[in-house]
Amino acid sequence: MLGAGTQSNPYIIQTAQDLNAIRNNLTAYYELANDIDMGSWGNFTPIGTSSAKFIGNFNGKGYKIKNLTINSTTAYVGLFGFTENATIQNVAIENANIVGQNVNYVGILAGNITNTTIKNCYTTGNVSGQYGVGGLVGWHYSGLIENCFSHANPTGRGRVGGLVGNGATSNSLVNKCYSTGLVTVTPDPNLYNGGLIGSHVDPTKVTNSYWDTETSGQTISAGGTGKTTTEMKQQSTYVGWDFTSVWGINNDYPYLQIFGVPTRQPQQQTITIQSYINPIHSKTSKTNKSTKQTQSFLNAIQTLSERHTGTKRTVMTYTLPIKTSVQKQNRSVRSAIATVNTYINPIGSIVERQTKTIKQLLSYVDNIQSKVNIITPLQNKAVNGYLYVLENPSSSYFIEHNSNTYAIKNPSTVEVIN
Numbered sequence: 001m002l003g004a005g006t007q008s009n010p011y012i013i014q015t016a017q018d019l020n021a022i023r024n025n026l027t028a029y030y031e032l033a034n035d036i037d038m039g040s041w042g043n044f045t046p047i048g049t050s051s052a053k054f055i056g057n058f059n060g061k062g063y064k065i066k067n068l069t070i071n072s073t074t075a076y077v078g079l080f081g082f083t084e085n086a087t088i089q090n091v092a093i094e095n096a097n098i099v100g101q102n103v104n105y106v107g108i109l110a111g112n113i114t115n116t117t118i119k120n121c122y123t124t125g126n127v128s129g130q131y132g133v134g135g136l137v138g139w140h141y142s143g144l145i146e147n148c149f150s151h152a153n154p155t156g157r158g159r160v161g162g163l164v165g166n167g168a169t170s171n172s173l174v175n176k177c178y179s180t181g182l183v184t185v186t187p188d189p190n191l192y193n194g195g196l197i198g199s200h201v202d203p204t205k206v207t208n209s210y211w212d213t214e215t216s217g218q219t220i221s222a223g224g225t226g227k228t229t230t231e232m233k234q235q236s237t238y239v240g241w242d243f244t245s246v247w248g249i250n251n252d253y254p255y256l257q258i259f260g261v262p263t264r265q266p267q268q269q270t271i272t273i274q275s276y277i278n279p280i281h282s283k284t285s286k287t288n289k290s291t292k293q294t295q296s297f298l299n300a301i302q303t304l305s306e307r308h309t310g311t312k313r314t315v316m317t318y319t320l321p322i323k324t325s326v327q328k329q330n331r332s333v334r335s336a337i338a339t340v341n342t343y344i345n346p347i348g349s350i351v352e353r354q355t356k357t358i359k360q361l362l363s364y365v366d367n368i369q370s371k372v373n374i375i376t377p378l379q380n381k382a383v384n385g386y387l388y389v390l391e392n393p394s395s396s397y398f399i400e401h402n403s404n405t406y407a408i409k410n411p412s413t414v415e416v417i418n
Contacts, residue, residue, distance in 0.1 A: 005030075007057070016037075022047050022056075023045075023047045026048060028056050030058045031060075032091065036063070038069065039066070042069065044068060044069060046070060048081045053083060054081075056086060057086065059087075059090055060091025060092065066094045068098070069097045069098075070096075070097075074103060075105050077100040077105065078107045078111040078138065080111070080113075085115050087117045088110070089117070093121075094125070096152065098126070098127040100128065102130055106156070108152055111139065112138060112139040113141065113145075114143065117144050120256055125153075127153070131156060131159050132165040133156035133159070134161050134165035134198065135179055136152070137164050138164075139166050139168060142168075142172055143172070146173075147177070149254070151181055152181045153181040153183075157185065157188075160184070160192070160198045161183065161193070161199075162181045164197050165199075166198055167199070167206070174224075175207045176238075178212075179195065179212070180211070180253060183217060184217075192222075193218060193220075195219070195221040197221050197222040205223065208238070211225075212228070212229055233253060235249045235254075238254060245257065
């Protein structure tokens, strides 16, 4: 992970692994460098617990965390489980699926915040838990939530709100925020639920904030003002909001400028139209349409092709014995013997000589040394001692094979018959 984690040189979050590594240093400064898709991560563990709170600074820089999935059986559920003296700003979480199985304090961005500032953030998706469930924050103990909104759908047993589940103290401040998500409370639909805030110790601490009474299914809220969908898409509804540098609106719900103009999703709408048509009298003429089949013919193309073939042959020659026979016939009475010589050109031949050479090899055998001890009795007797020296001579042979060349001549015989 790039950076040093300081305010002037924060850690840079570029991947899902970097995001997960925040839990290794809960006091540092962090910044997103790009959008992060958590779709292939699987079940993500919230960052920060009640015993190890996140107390650092997280700046999304206008980037988004998409397809975040959390399924937890431990309380304080969200991207950040528990924060204290922290700052979270300029981050969006889209298409989240956050589940707290029979546990409390569940939100998409944070499960619980204490003395924490959250600014310029928004969420979409679904979130569910038991008590203290909100589209943005589950349990707001203290701190400021400002310039934020949620389109997420929260579901829980009680203290469920479109933006915040519960504002636990008079220091739970909400300013210039709105929500549109469907708020569902089961089994008791009247147990502290609200379109914007599920419950709040002091609803007056929620200022200049609104919720959509039609899309949320809620006509009440522990703070904020309910508006129709049409009113929620009008700039005049949002009193005191900064539509110059913070917010924007374009015939739809307000958006945060830091994330750019949102792509408007197509909406399905069913319209019933009844029309009445007087009987139509007309004269009908029949028109036949003829379809002709057209065929085209292509004259044969004649070509002259030449084929050149290279043939490789192996030719062997044999020399037959040469024989000559010369006969002389005379129409005379006399007979004579004449010697006729014939000449045959020399027959050339190639003689291949193969020589096998064995080089002289010398071997050396060290002399055999021996020690002879002669033991004699103390009597004056002649003693003979014998010493044998054994040598291992070695022999070397040189063998040559001489090749002989033979000349073969084919004599010719001439016979003269008179």
